[in-house]
Amino acid sequence: MFYEVSAPCVWYVRRTEHGDSIQIGYAGQRLPDDIAAESLAFLLANRMADEAQELPPQAVVPPDATASSAMAAAMDARQAAVAAQTTAQSAAADVAAAQAQISPALAASLADRAQLNARMAQREQADATQDSALAALQQAFAGVQLTPGPAGDQGVKGDPGPAGAVGPQGPTGATGPQGSKGDAGPAGADGRSAYQVWLDAGNSGTAAQFLAALVGARGPAGAVGAAGATGAQGPKGDTGQTGASGIQGPKGDVGATGPVGPTGATGPAGSNAAATVTDLSYGRLTAILALGGSTDVTVTWNVTFPSTGYNVRLVPGPGMVGNATLTLKSKTTTNCVVTVTAVVALAVGAAFYADAAL
Known part of the structure; x- marks a missing residue:
């Protein structure tokens, strides 16, 4: 396509893959670059005027216009083209600077994309080739029946x-x-008796002497322990043998006055006699008394005797009968001290009775 400006000047617009290319020439000759730039600016100015007036692009200059009027219009357009040229050169410089910055990165990106596209194409081609080979193998082995061959010889043992x-x-x-219980073992030899062990240790003597040697020396009397709690009532025991005569019981109440008897005969003169004083008390152990041990128990009288010339009788209680001996150690007008010696071990609470008379 071209636009006719004047008889000797022709404007060419060529379509290429890089965009539109405008060339200017006189009767087929290429103009110098400076003239071509001015003519290009003139062409652009005319096209802008055409768009504003809604004129067709081919009617830049009427074909029947005279050469003088065309030259006048060209001079006016030239002045506008000079200004447009300056603006276009500045814009071209800006575009060139931007392209200088963008071109390396764009070129590298395009190169990478081209390599990626090439690899993808190679991959697709390889996949297609593999699929074709697999399909061919499947078709070749379709319907083939495999028959096992004879068994091979036994290999050599490794x-x-x-x-x-x-x-x-x-x-x-x-x-x-x-496990099941085992058989009984043989009977062992008889062991040595304690008496034989005593003899083998270098001692000598009879069996009685050995037993006597087992009893150690009497130790010191232990401290009196605290009284223990009273135990529960035991079962009733069997009736025991008749015991010895008990002590004198307390004096009975005075009976009622009897009737007055007849006057008796005068008796012989009598002597002055002292009044009789009696008392009954008991002593109790407050600690365990070991075999052969002894302890003193104080018995406090309920009355005060006028002197210490009273007689004391000691009677063992149920826990001491046959198990202890009682010996009067001392006495005062208000108490007496009794020594208790254990024949066998005595428990806490074992008691004895003491009565006195003067």
């Missing part, structure tokens, strides 16, 4: 491999069932 490492300790197994 040498034993090296022993493996010892494995870790396995878990403890469950306890096995109880």
Whole structure:
């Protein structure tokens, strides 16, 4: 396509893959660059005027216009083209600077994309080739029945491999069932008696002397312990043998006055007699008394005797009968002290009775 400006000047617009290319020439000759730039600016100015007036692009200059009017219009357009040229050169410089910055990165990106496209094409071609080969193999083996061949000869036994490492300790197994009872073993020899052991240790003497040697020396009397709690009532015991005569009981109440008897005969003169004083008390152990041990027990009288010339009788209680001996150690007008010696061990609370008379 071209635009006719004047008879000697022709404007060419050529369509290429890089965009539109405008060339200017006179009767087929290429103009110098400076003239071509001015003519290009003139062409652009005319096209802008055409768009504003809604004129067709081919009617830049009427074909029947005279050469003088065309030259006048060209001069006016030239002045506008000079200004437009300056603006176009500045814009071209800006575009060139931007292209200088963008071109390397754009070129590298395009090169990478081209390589990626090439690899993808190669991959697609390889996949298609593989699919074709697989389809051919499937078709070739379709319907083929494979028959096993005869078994081969037994191969030679290989040498034993090296022993493996010892494995870790396995878990403890469950306890096995109880075994049957074993036969009784033979009877052992009789052991030595304690008496024989005593003799073998270098001692000498009879068996009685050995037993006597087992009894140690009497130790010191232990401290009196605290009184224990009273125990529960025991069962009723069997009736015992008749005991010895008991002590004098307390004096009975005075009976009622009897009738007045007859006057008796005058008796012989009597002597002055002192009044009789009696009392009954008991002593109790407050601590365990070991075999052969002894302790003193103080018995406090319920009355005060006028002197210490009273007589004391000691009677063992149920816990001491046949198990202890009682000896009067001392006495005062208000108490007496009794020594208790154990024939066998005595428990806490064992008691005896003491009565006195003056």
